[in-house]
Amino acid sequence: MVLSKLAMAVARSTGIVGYRGAGRIFRRLSHIPAFRDSEGVADLGARKITFPAFDPYWAQYLWTRKTYEPDVEAIFQALSPIPHKVLVDCGANIGFWTIKLSNPSYGFDRLIAVEANPYVFEYLRRNVQINGLEVDCRHAAIAEESGHMVHIDGSQGHAVGVVGSVGTPVGTVSLRSLLDGIDGLAVVKLDVEGSEVPAIRGGESVRADVLYVYEDWPRSGLPVSVHLLGRGYSIIGVHPDGRSERLSSLEAIHDFNRRSAPGYHPANLVATRKPQLYPAP
Structure with missing residues (x-):
């Protein structure tokens, strides 16, 4: 204490x-x-x-109650009027977004949280428990296919849960498996340290309408956005103040990132095959 x-x-x-x-x-x-x-x-x-x-x-x-990821907060606020959604929090860490979005005002009927790092997964599990929430918590690495074993490089710390060739073994789970039998809108928050594209591949052909919330690194060539644009997704950029822009090309995404997250930091983006699901001009 x-x-x-x-x-x-x-x-x-x-x-x-x-x-x-x-x-x-x-x-x-x-x-x-x-x-x-x-x-x-x-x-x-x-x-x-x-x-x-x-x-x-x-x-x-x-400790300071500083606003965490205000652009992501703006995204979930904009989606809140849509009822009966499913949240899949991939790379849930200690459960910040899972716990926050369990508030009924955000409109999620079902919460699924996936975390590969065993150290922070224990915090996720405990945070769900102390709040008395019904959350499907999975200690697994999100991947294109379920049922494989990978290694998580490191066992402690915030950003150490990276899939590598050494470390703690953990099983994989795909979005296809997590969303099996689910209809309606599934909002998938992807923060999986470079495994976003395999995760998205594992979510193809599901029945649900999937809307991705993800960050992309301009220094790496925006690989997630390249993949999503090639698969026919509409990309939406959201500023910390909630203003949104439809981004129809890689150049537009680079420009948005430059204006909303200076210094080559990654901006948070929205991707969906049904652009009418997200309110943007």
Whole structure:
């Protein structure tokens, strides 16, 4: 409890050094066993979320209640009037979006959360439990096909759950398997550290209308958007303030990314084969 309060105080007093400076402070402290094992609990609207108190990524958002991914928040707000949706949170991490979007105001009837990293999957499972939610939690790596084994490179930390040739073995699951028998709209949030294209391939031919929420890296040539455009998807860019743009070419996506996420950081985008599902000019 004492260390948790210290983490909160550090987070709320680091405005002068900025987000990156605060991240460095937390990163150093998180290498000390007592600090690494300390946990915090923060409010997430009407829900609670537990997390590593000195996590260099989550601590700055959850202790300070700083808006996390405002463009993604705008996307889900725009989709909220559509009832009876299914959420598939791929790369759910500690469960931030799963827990937040469980609020009935977002219009999701069913929640599926997939996380490959065993360390953060335990936080996901516990966060679902402490909020008394009905969520289909899968400790698996999203992939083109179910039933294979891959390795997750690393077992701790926010962004270490990357599929590689060494690490913790974990089974794979496809969107085709997760969405089997589901009709209506399935909103799939993809944050799977470079495995987005295989995941999308694994979602072809499902009965549901699939709408993807994903980020794409301009420095890598926007590979996810290239794939989606080639498969006939409409791409929509959403600014942090909620303004949206229909993007009909790779050049338009590059331009949108430059304006909405300067410095070659990835922008969050929406992709659907039914553009009428997302309100955009």
